[in-house]
Amino acid sequence: xxxxxxxxxxxxxxxxxxxxxxxxxxxxxxxxxxxxxxxxxxxxxxxxxxxxxxxxxxxxxxxxxxxxxxxxxxxxxxxxxxxxxxxxxxxxxxxxxxxxxxxxxxxxxxxxxxxxxxxxxxxxxxxxxxxxxxxxxxxxxxxxxxxxxxxxxxxxxxxxxxxxxxxxxxxxxxxxxxxxxxxxxxxxxxxxxxxxxxxxxxxxxxxxxxxxxxxxxxxxxxxxxxxxxxxxxxxxxxxxxxxxxxxxxxxxxxxxxxxxxxxxxxxxxxxxxxxxxxxxxxxxxxxxxxxxxxxxxxxxxxxxxxxxxxxxxxxxxxxxxxxxxxxxxxxxxxxxxxxxxxxxxxxxxxxxxxxxxxxxxxxxxxxxxxxxxxxxxxxxxxxxxxxxxxxxxxxxxxxxxxxxxxxxxxxxxxxxxxxxxxxxxxxxxxxxxxxxxxxxxxxxxxxxxxxxxxxxxxxxxxxxxxxxxxxxxxxxxxxxxxxxxxxxxxxxxxxxxxxxxxxxxxxxxxxxxxxxxxxxxxxxxxxxxxxxxxxxxxxxxxxxxxxxxxxxxxxxxxxxxxxxxxxxxxxxxxxxxxxxxxxxxxxxxxxxxxxxxxxx
Amino acid sequence: xxxxxxxxxxxxxxxxxxxxxxxxxxxxxxxxxxxxxxxxxxxxxxxxxxxxxxxxxxxxxxxxxxxxxxxxxxxxxxxxxxxxxxxxxxxxxxxxxxxxxxxxxxxxxxxxxxxxxxxxxxxxxxxxxxxxxxxxxxxxxxxxxxxxxxxxxxxxxxxxxxxxxxxxxxxxxxxxxxxxxxxxxxxxxxxxx
Numbered sequence: 001x002x003x004x005x006x007x008x009x010x011x012x013x014x015x016x017x018x019x020x021x022x023x024x025x026x027x028x029x030x031x032x033x034x035x036x037x038x039x040x041x042x043x044x045x046x047x048x049x050x051x052x053x054x055x056x057x058x059x060x061x062x063x064x065x066x067x068x069x070x071x072x073x074x075x076x077x078x079x080x081x082x083x084x085x086x087x088x089x090x091x092x093x094x095x096x097x098x099x100x101x102x103x104x105x106x107x108x109x110x111x112x113x114x115x116x117x118x119x120x121x122x123x124x125x126x127x128x129x130x131x132x133x134x135x136x137x138x139x140x141x142x143x144x145x146x147x148x149x150x151x152x153x154x155x156x157x158x159x160x161x162x163x164x165x166x167x168x169x170x171x172x173x174x175x176x177x178x179x180x181x182x183x184x185x186x187x188x189x190x191x192x193x194x195x196x197x198x199x200x201x202x203x204x205x206x207x208x209x210x211x212x213x214x215x216x217x218x219x220x221x222x223x224x225x226x227x228x229x230x231x232x233x234x235x236x237x238x239x240x241x242x243x244x245x246x247x248x249x250x251x252x253x254x255x256x257x258x259x260x261x262x263x264x265x266x267x268x269x270x271x272x273x274x275x276x277x278x279x280x281x282x283x284x285x286x287x288x289x290x291x292x293x294x295x296x297x298x299x300x301x302x303x304x305x306x307x308x309x310x311x312x313x314x315x316x317x318x319x320x321x322x323x324x325x326x327x328x329x330x331x332x333x334x335x336x337x338x339x340x341x342x343x344x345x346x347x348x349x350x351x352x353x354x355x356x357x358x359x360x361x362x363x364x365x366x367x368x369x370x371x372x373x374x375x376x377x378x379x380x381x382x383x384x385x386x387x388x389x390x391x392x393x394x395x396x397x398x399x400x401x402x403x404x405x406x407x408x409x410x411x412x413x414x415x416x417x418x419x420x421x422x423x424x425x426x427x428x429x430x431x432x433x434x435x436x437x438x439x440x441x442x443x444x445x446x447x448x449x450x451x452x453x454x455x456x457x458x459x460x461x462x463x464x465x466x467x468x469x470x471x472x473x474x475x476x477x478x479x480x481x482x483x484x485x486x487x488x489x490x491x492x493x494x495x496x497x498x499x500x501x502x503x504x505x506x507x508x509x510x511x512x513x514x515x516x517x518x519x520x521x522x523x524x525x526x527x528x529x530x531x532x533x534x535x536x537x538x539x540x541x542x543x544x545x546x547x548x549x550x551x552x553x554x555x556x557x558x559x560x561x562x563x564x565x566x567x568x569x570x571x572x573x574x575x576x577x578x579x580x581x582x583x584x585x586x587x588x589x590x591x592x593x594x595x596x597x598x599x600x
Numbered sequence: 601x602x603x604x605x606x607x608x609x610x611x612x613x614x615x616x617x618x619x620x621x622x623x624x625x626x627x628x629x630x631x632x633x634x635x636x637x638x639x640x641x642x643x644x645x646x647x648x649x650x651x652x653x654x655x656x657x658x659x660x661x662x663x664x665x666x667x668x669x670x671x672x673x674x675x676x677x678x679x680x681x682x683x684x685x686x687x688x689x690x691x692x693x694x695x696x697x698x699x700x701x702x703x704x705x706x707x708x709x710x711x712x713x714x715x716x717x718x719x720x721x722x723x724x725x726x727x728x729x730x731x732x733x734x735x736x737x738x739x740x741x742x743x744x745x746x747x748x749x750x751x752x753x754x755x756x757x758x759x760x761x762x763x764x765x766x767x768x769x770x771x772x773x774x775x776x777x778x779x780x781x782x783x784x785x786x787x788x789x790x791x792x793x
Contacts, residue, residue: 560704
């Protein structure tokens with residue numbers, strides 16, 4: 001009872017503190033010549049109105065200039081362009097460069113934080129960083145060691161800095177941040193270390209904490225209102241963040257928040273997904289493990305959850321729910337809807353009404369997905385919204401110490417964090433995907449703070465009985481839940497896509513190609529081999545009346561782990577190694593920015 | 601002969617001061633080098649860190665009392681090597697890649713297991729290792745307090761040695777010996793169950 005009263009008080013306080021939108025930032029986001037936040041816009045569409053480069057001339061694209069970051073590890077995210085300055089970042093040690101676009105990319109300032117290198121091995125899967133963000137004259141960097149720092153955009157001087165987590169407990173960061181109004185939305189990594197995920201809003205002016213909402217725990221921690229927060233239209237009730245956990249397991253419950261964030265200014269809601277519950281051994285955490293694997297809609301001012309939707313209750317496969325939430329306006333059944341589309345690691349493409357959290361579409365975006373037969377769409381069913389798990393692929397039902405084989409997708413998902421793009425012109429989503437399956441054997445592990453807390457052995461391999469490659473690049477109709485076209489790729493497509501008004505869609509490949517395809521047909525129009533494999537996101541900007549396309553190359557990340565040595569196919573039996581290509585045969589390390597333009 | 605147990609090895613470590621990137625890093629042989637068998641039988645016998653000679657405490661040991669694998673002609677392997685496969689892919693593979701093959705940023709540890717002595721291998725895992733300079737930032741964490749690693753370190757070591765010597769191919773091991781009672785008891789004691 002006390003808890004509810006406290007929460008109500010917090011609500012009214014938050015309401016009193018709310019401020020108006022950030023019109024200066026919104027104007028920059030709306031200017032297609034700039035790229036001021038990693039996602040391009042708040043809707044996470046990764047769509048640009050620029051059309052100087054189009055289907056008719058993209059074949060003439062040339063390299064305009066390049067820049068080496070001086071760092072070898074995996075390069076995710078993209079540069080920003082704010083006015084005449086480009087901001088380039090690197091993985092650990094998280095360097096930031098400000099480059100003068102009026103002076104051939106001359107370095108205006110550089111920033112390199114001093115970080116304890118012991119944070120490196122605590123970062124699961126390479127020391128990537130998905131980039132900086134801009135607002136109110138500041139560049140925001142969320143470092144590997146969870147230090148959030150605001151830099152003066154013109155000088156690089158530190159304006160403020162705040163520590164968001166504790167790396168000695170396995171709390172680290174790989175994600176970007178999202179400025180909203182007068183606040184900065186910040187997530188956290190460490191799901192493989194038993195970290196309890198949270199989203200934190202810091203005040204842009206001084207770095208002071210505004211609110212923090214955990215993925216699990218008591219309502220005062222999750223900022224869930226038992227009466228007004230809904231799950232598929234129904235109030236979640238009290239203690240929803242603890243009552244589907246056994247004992248205190250929620251305290252090391254995972255549900256980290258290292259993906260992308262989107263925002264609807266009209267609704268004043270931020271959207272994101274929470275990651276896998278800890279450990280990977282499902283038998284050690286009975287229950288639905290709410291609110292891991294969940295799509296969240298939170299009030300930007302107070303953090304209070306408006307609605308939640310748990311996609312994968314009681315995860316048994318490490319299907320983190322962190323992938324981007326793409327906000328679109330489309331018609332379904334002749335009615336204009338405010339939609340949210342999400343391509344989950346679990347292989348389902350979800351479309352929801354982002355006002356209410358109503359589930360509209362849930363269909364497989366890779367035909368190979370087999371761990372669940374369907375997501376129940378009948379609101380009258382007690383299984384409404386739940387995936388129907390296929391017993392043969394259930395690592396819970398098969399039990400500890402049993403190897404469940406042939407599960408599709410693999411733990412890295414039909415898609416990982418690499419963000420999709422959406423074109424309002426074609427009303428299609430362009431999705432970089434993985435085409436990889438796995439064997440999964442869970443077993444008992446014990447928790448030690450700051451140490452890996454995994455508890456499963458995985459073997460991954462290209463999807464069987466398919467084209468033999470490990471990826472596809474697809475166009476997806478989110479209203480119908482159908483694949484429009486699909487381009488097979490030899491390796492997982494691990495780069496973020498870009499759609500443009502020139503009807504060109506760009507993406508990068510792990511071999512290092514930047515590819516341009518026709519937004520309507522998928523026909524390849526251009527490719528160029530950059531210095532290393534691409535796991536960064538393609539962006540575009542305009543400067544001096546010219547449109548540029550830019551992307552980082554620099555292989556690493558999850559792709560640098562599983563694919564560097566090549567995958568094996570257990571169906572081939574022992575000893576049949578090398579049947580599938582090793583990424584190391586195609587590319588080597590090294591971070592480079594490559595900028596493209598049409599010839600003068 | 602208890603020389604080959606983990607406890608003994610940890611005692612050795614306790615008596616050794618290992619600085620970051622110290623003596624081990626200085627030798628820095630090619631991390632991708634593939635182990636080649638010694639040419640002469642005499643040399644092979646002297647340097648044989650692979651062949652199982654005795655079976656003690658539920659695991660196979662070399663003539664020097666160092667844990668090792670035993671894989672029968674039909675592919676059946678000892679329990680410890682199989683256990684090492686599982687534990688490796690839970691705790692180690694996110695850096696060192698599938699089956700010890702290495703990743704974009706961490707060495708192929710299957711070769712390290714063959715190249716390093718048992719005691720040096722244990723020391724690196726327990727204490728960690730840091731190579732941070734202008735060219736690279738490789739940091740192996742300290743696993744000394746992690747029971748999921750330390751209680752299975754002999755298993756992981758044997759598995760990687762089987763991989764590095766190519767006695768065990770890539771992929772999931774298929775046939776294994778049953779779990780010995782001695783290993784079951786040692787596991788329970790180590791985990792404090």
